[in-house]
Amino acid sequence: xxxxxxxxxxxxxEMRKLQSYxxxxxxxxxxxxSPFYRKKMQEMDITPGDIQSIDDIVKLPFTVKQxxxxxYPFGLMAVPMSEIVRLHASxxxxxxxxxxxxxxxxxxxxxxxxxxxxxxxxxxxxxxxxVSYGYGLFTGGLGAHSGIxxxxxxxxxxxxxxxxxxxxxxxxxxxxxLCCTPSYALYxxxxxxxxxIPLEEFKxxxxxxxxxxxxxxxxxxxxxxxHIKAYDIYGLTEICGPGVGGECQCQNGTHIWEDHFFPEIVxxxxxxxxxxxxxxxxxxxxxxxxxxxMIRYRTRDLTSLHYETCDCGRTAVRMGRILGRSDxxxxxxxVNVFPSQVESVLLEMPEFEPHYFIVVDRVNNTDTFQVxxxxxxxxxxxxxxxxxxxxxxxxxxxxxxxxxxPEIKIMEPRSIERSMGKAKHVEDRRxxx
Amino acid sequence: xxxKQLSIFLENKKGRFTEVAKILGESGxxxxxxxxxxxxxxGILRLIVSDTEKAIAVLRERLYxxxxxxxxxLRCPNIPGSLGKAMDIITNAGVFVEYMYAFxxxxxxxxxxxxxxxxxxxxxxxxxxxxxxxxxxxxxx
Numbered sequence: 001x002x003x004x005x006x007x008x009x010x011x012x013x014e015m016r017k018l019q020s021y022x023x024x025x026x027x028x029x030x031x032x033x034s035p036f037y038r039k040k041m042q043e044m045d046i047t048p049g050d051i052q053s054i055d056d057i058v059k060l061p062f063t064v065k066q067x068x069x070x071x072y073p074f075g076l077m078a079v080p081m082s083e084i085v086r087l088h089a090s091x092x093x094x095x096x097x098x099x100x101x102x103x104x105x106x107x108x109x110x111x112x113x114x115x116x117x118x119x120x121x122x123x124x125x126x127x128x129x130x131v132s133y134g135y136g137l138f139t140g141g142l143g144a145h146s147g148i149x150x151x152x153x154x155x156x157x158x159x160x161x162x163x164x165x166x167x168x169x170x171x172x173x174x175x176x177x178l179c180c181t182p183s184y185a186l187y188x189x190x191x192x193x194x195x196x197i198p199l200e201e202f203k204x205x206x207x208x209x210x211x212x213x214x215x216x217x218x219x220x221x222x223x224x225x226x227h228i229k230a231y232d233i234y235g236l237t238e239i240c241g242p243g244v245g246g247e248c249q250c251q252n253g254t255h256i257w258e259d260h261f262f263p264e265i266v267x268x269x270x271x272x273x274x275x276x277x278x279x280x281x282x283x284x285x286x287x288x289x290x291x292x293x294m295i296r297y298r299t300r301d302l303t304s305l306h307y308e309t310c311d312c313g314r315t316a317v318r319m320g321r322i323l324g325r326s327d328x329x330x331x332x333x334x335v336n337v338f339p340s341q342v343e344s345v346l347l348e349m350p351e352f353e354p355h356y357f358i359v360v361d362r363v364n365n366t367d368t369f370q371v372x373x374x375x376x377x378x379x380x381x382x383x384x385x386x387x388x389x390x391x392x393x394x395x396x397x398x399x400x401x402x403x404x405x406p407e408i409k410i411m412e413p414r415s416i417e418r419s420m421g422k423a424k425h426v427e428d429r430r431x432x433x
Numbered sequence: 434x435x436x437k438q439l440s441i442f443l444e445n446k447k448g449r450f451t452e453v454a455k456i457l458g459e460s461g462x463x464x465x466x467x468x469x470x471x472x473x474x475x476g477i478l479r480l481i482v483s484d485t486e487k488a489i490a491v492l493r494e495r496l497y498x499x500x501x502x503x504x505x506x507l508r509c510p511n512i513p514g515s516l517g518k519a520m521d522i523i524t525n526a527g528v529f530v531e532y533m534y535a536f537x538x539x540x541x542x543x544x545x546x547x548x549x550x551x552x553x554x555x556x557x558x559x560x561x562x563x564x565x566x567x568x569x570x571x572x573x574x
Binding site: 378381382385388413 | 470472479493499532547
């Protein structure tokens, strides 16, 4: 089933025509209505007339997160504020938050793309969906919400937090679909297993997980623990929020709705496009957004794009797993370390819980790299040797996956903080500036 | 003959043992014997208590990592050479002792042993007429 079959299964050639047409309109719109983009294009000596097809996109300047901060709050809006009907903002743990504005048409496009994701997961109007993404400035809650309403499903607008109540309503209302971050889903699963309610009494069948990178092992864990099919929903606030892309039932890559969001992969150092299928930084251009268009926005997400037609019949390009956000990347003793690598090791070792916390510090001019982990309850042993062997085993495995060996600290059960939204996995105590 | 020992995982930080002692105390559970194996990060508190099942329940409820291990309690005279004699028997039978700890009460010494082969350990000790303390008696000490 497809929500918009014509678009989702359009031939590559037709899609490029549509993208070319829309890019031309976008550049016209941005040039004439956004002083920010006009200035950038003038600096590079480009006028809208230079953009004749989607191939010309490489002539356009990149946009980065700092541009949004520098123009806080409304400097990147390309329509009068009277046309903006909604604002969202990212949490902004460093510096000012990032603000995005939507016109009425932008909101309807957003609910269209979330609808495509939901239908691709196999959701129907008969489903009851519990939205446990945060509602509010965060795009997750309201983004998922409008997509579910759009396909005619029933929304339980739970928002995040209050785990006990989440579980009792999920049970009592017979929710079929759970929308939240994968780390919160894991916490909900643990809480369900620790509760008096047997898993069989829940009706969950689909998980819509996103807002943080996750791994194939994590998918397996969630599917096993909740008896669901777990699907990725991809998005970022700057582009619109969740729904920029979603997986289909083949679970073989995240389809990007490229009639609205044109993806490119570039080498993060040279900024040149890479060959199809190769890894690099994901860059998006919002082909249809009115309120706050993004031209060649650097997501910092590292991934790859695959253009072969999917077994589901969709021609929409598929994005591979996010290998990491270049923002999340830690450089420890000169080695690039992604928290997702730590997670993938934990998920492949049955002795350990998937929860972790990384502490990086600098002692005597050398980086220290500590990973705090928990054992599954049955693996806490009376024998010191067994415990030390386990510690050695995981340290060696991490060394082979990451390239440097962390100091492993085994913690008491459930002492690592479980997250309600995006998990905080890292504390970098190095004072480098 | 075979007694249950609890092993509790404790991070090496202030007050962890105190908390366990308090939890057990408030639940009316007495500790018969205990020992701690530790390294710089964590310790393993091994203990024998008056009510094993109840202790497991209250500790797990507080999210402690608790495991249960079968051990044997050797009872021997509290005089020079008596432990050496018993250990000879165990070692000569090819049984390896993972760890052990002891406490004495007057003329008698109690040695809690965690061998790699529990059945064989019990068998050779009994064959050599050494006294093993019944679990129910151990819990009551």
